[in-house]
Amino acid sequence: MRIKQRLNNNVVLVEDDANQPLIVMGKGVGYKAYPGNRLNEALIDRTFVLKNELKSEIDKVAALIKEIPIDYIMVSDTIIKQAEKELKTEFGLSMLVSLADHIFSAVARKKKGIAVVSPLHWDIKQLFPAEVKLGEQAVATIHNTLNVELDDTEATAIAMHFLSSGNNYESIQQAMNVTKIISDIILIIQYHFQFEIDQNSISFSRLVSHLQYFLIRQVKEIKMMDMSDEMIRVVIQQYQSSFQCAEKVINYLDKSHQVKPSLEEEVYLTMHIERVRQLETK
Structure with a gap:
């Protein structure tokens, strides 16, 4: 690795042998580190690959190490x-x-x-x-x-x-908004069936995971795979109460957040609600 820029005694901008720009951190890694020299890689504790907006990333790190110990x-x-x-x-x-x-x-x-x-x-x-x-x-x-x-x-x-900071949300605020909506949806489900979902159960964990990705698809406008008319008809007929509950959820999303999921999403949600209903009413 060759040094491109010393940011401070513990942070250095380098390039590897493939000319890939990297930010490396470690105690003393930047001490007497001069542009063009080889870096003592034994001092590196952490390496970050710079992929997009190189200058912006470097500026963020420079501001961080200037203000924060x-x-x-x-x-x-x-x-x-x-x-x-x-x-x-x-x-x-x-x-x-x-x-x-x-x-x-x-x-x-x-x-x-x-x-x-x-x-x-x-x-x-x-x-x-x-x-x-x-x-x-x-x-x-x-x-x-x-x-x-x-x-x-x-x-x-x-x-x-x-x-x-995962791949699903663009900001903490968006993650918090999704959290609030999930909490509201769970309250709707519990009120509809008049039971309290065991929050330590696998069914609860699966429901939360489904709702999370369900909402992410709406935010990112990702279309769900098509369902056959026959499958939609069977789910609605067999799980009428769960479908009615799913409709309440869809109405809430439409009125409170201007989100209108597709019928396929509503049917898929119905199946997840039905799974919870069956486990909670045993």
Whole structure:
């Protein structure tokens, strides 16, 4: 790897042997690092491939390391690595920038005694337990590394970073909007059948997962595969109550969010609702 630009003692812009631009991080990796020289790769802790908008990415990193101490960046990197392992995914440089900025701000608020609680705190805990567990682990990591004990509610705030930084959402706000809609839909289902869904059950987890991708398809205008008229007729006839419930959900989406899913989506939703109904009424 050859050095292109030293950003600070711990962050360097380099090019690999295939001329691929990379951001590398590590304690002391940028010390006496001069453009054109070979980099001491033994000092690298983390490598980020720069794919799109190269200058924009570099500017973001430069602003980050100028405003935020390296300890916050390194603890964020530790948290992200754990999340990548648990969620079996890969987060990019933008995730590091947003999470480090969030943790830095959260610690500053804590030191000033300012408490911020998301109105969706409990919804997030119920709907996305895997991400919230990672958020709880992150809060513990921050405590152990930075010696700052953040409020438990920060676990859900960090969980939203994991949700929004995947391939499904364009922003944390969009992820929060989807979370609120999912929570509303579950309330509609429970009210329709007059039962409470066991939130620890596999059926609940499957329903949440379906609703998540159902809503993503609406946001991204992804057309679902066609269903035959016969299949649609059979589902509506056999699962009348679940279809009526699905219609209530569709009406809610239309009136409250100006979203009008296709009949195929409504039928597919009916089948997922019916699965929950059967398990909850046994």
